[in-house]
Amino acid sequence: MRLNDLDERIVHALAEDARRSYADIGNLVGLSAPAVKRRVDRLRAEGAITGFTVRVDPAALGWRTEGFVEMYCRSNTSPDDIRRGLSRYPEVASASTVTGDADAVIQVFAADMRHFEQVLERIAGEPFVERTRSVLVLSPLLRRYSGGPPV
Amino acid sequence: MRLNDLDERIVHALAEDARRSYADIGNLVGLSAPAVKRRVDRLRAEGAITGFTVRVDPAALGWRTEGFVEMYCRSNTSPDDIRRGLSRYPEVASASTVTGDADAVIQVFAADMRHFEQVLERIAGEPFVERTRSVLVLSPLLRRYSGGPPV
DNA sequence: GTTGAAATTGGGGCACG
DNA sequence: CGTGCCCCAATTTCAAC
Numbered sequence: 001m002r003l004n005d006l007d008e009r010i011v012h013a014l015a016e017d018a019r020r021s022y023a024d025i026g027n028l029v030g031l032s033a034p035a036v037k038r039r040v041d042r043l044r045a046e047g048a049i050t051g052f053t054v055r056v057d058p059a060a061l062g063w064r065t066e067g068f069v070e071m072y073c074r075s076n077t078s079p080d081d082i083r084r085g086l087s088r089y090p091e092v093a094s095a096s097t098v099t100g101d102a103d104a105v106i107q108v109f110a111a112d113m114r115h116f117e118q119v120l121e122r123i124a125g126e127p128f129v130e131r132t133r134s135v136l137v138l139s140p141l142l143r144r145y146s147g148g149p150p151v
Numbered sequence: 152m153r154l155n156d157l158d159e160r161i162v163h164a165l166a167e168d169a170r171r172s173y174a175d176i177g178n179l180v181g182l183s184a185p186a187v188k189r190r191v192d193r194l195r196a197e198g199a200i201t202g203f204t205v206r207v208d209p210a211a212l213g214w215r216t217e218g219f220v221e222m223y224c225r226s227n228t229s230p231d232d233i234r235r236g237l238s239r240y241p242e243v244a245s246a247s248t249v250t251g252d253a254d255a256v257i258q259v260f261a262a263d264m265r266h267f268e269q270v271l272e273r274i275a276g277e278p279f280v281e282r283t284r285s286v287l288v289l290s291p292l293l294r295r296y297s298g299g300p301p302v
Numbered sequence: 303g304t305t306g307a308a309a310t311t312g313g314g315g316c317a318c319g
Numbered sequence: 320c321g322t323g324c325c326c327c328a329a330t331t332t333c334a335a336c
Contacts, residue, residue, distance in 0.1 A: 011205060018205050019170065022314075033321095034316085034320080035320055047211060050208055052203065052204070053206055054203055054302070055200070055204050057199055057200075061199065062154075066247070086293060093295055094293055096289070096291050096292055096293075097290050102286070104292065136250045140246075142237055148206065149209040149244065150260055173328075174328070
């Protein structure tokens with residue numbers, strides 16, 4: 001799966017505004033609208049583009065507390081155990097296994113501190129979890145690329 | 152800025168697929184296409200919806216190394232100093248001031264380990280940075296809501 | 303104030319060169 | 320890949336609740 005310069009500029013244009021018209025993008029990158037659509041279709045088929053979504057203000061939707069939770073798991077826990085266990089929590093936005101002391105770090109959104117604490121307790125009670133360590137977000141300084149890679 | 156149930160369902164529909172037509176969304180939530188568009192316009196004007204973007208596969212775009220960096224800053228550093236300093240790095244996807252020992256944690260994307268190390272060294276060389284501690288992502292288990300809050 | 307229906311504008315999508 | 324065409328969706332207008 002190799003993207004050339006044209007593909008990257010198309011993805012960049014879509015990252016700025018996913019509802020931009022193919023003709024608009026075509027003007028930016030120097031292609032006709034159908035040519036852009038064909039490339040976008042190909043990028044989707046290849047899996048480079050996985051979908052289109054909306055960027056929201058967390059607070060406006062009632063998510064006013066955010067934090068990172070480092071998870072220390074039992075020694076025989078597989079990454080897939082963690083993924084399956086956490087996928088039942090809508091408050092968990094992302095989870096990754098990591099290097100270092102902790103086994104995984106997860107990003108948690110909650111309505112308020114009380115909600116955050118409840119989620120934390122439920123997660124800490126999962127059979128594969130030994131202990132957790134959480135840091136709360138004081139202020140989100142930068143939120144670029146909607147949490148993904150630079151595009 | 153208050154969202155009612157209809158607004159939330161519209162945002163949810165857009166989160167699943169931002170290119171869905173207003174008529175489609177209208178069928179889901181029980182409104183006509185113009186009614187949906189008016190609400191989306193209002194949500195954008197109010198700032199609840201901040202934009203529309205594309206979901207991409209990091210690896211497909213050449214970002215194969217990801218990590219979190221905890222930053223320990225000089226005592227007289229303001230959050231805005233950190234934000235300004237980090238905004239010059241395209242590799243920094245997000246940054247937040249946090250509770251705990253570290254002053255901020257940032258999410259970094261790099262092409263490979265060598266690139267990650269370079270970025271880390273440059274950031275560590277910033278005048279407001281005292282030291283850093285980074286954890287590398289081994290495998291991304293969950294990437295929901297494109298890095299934002301649950302919608 | 304918010305809705306739905308009708309009318310207009312403009313973009314998506316396909317065939318073809 | 321671009322052009323031309325058709326159709327559907329987006330957008331505006333307007334009347335009604």
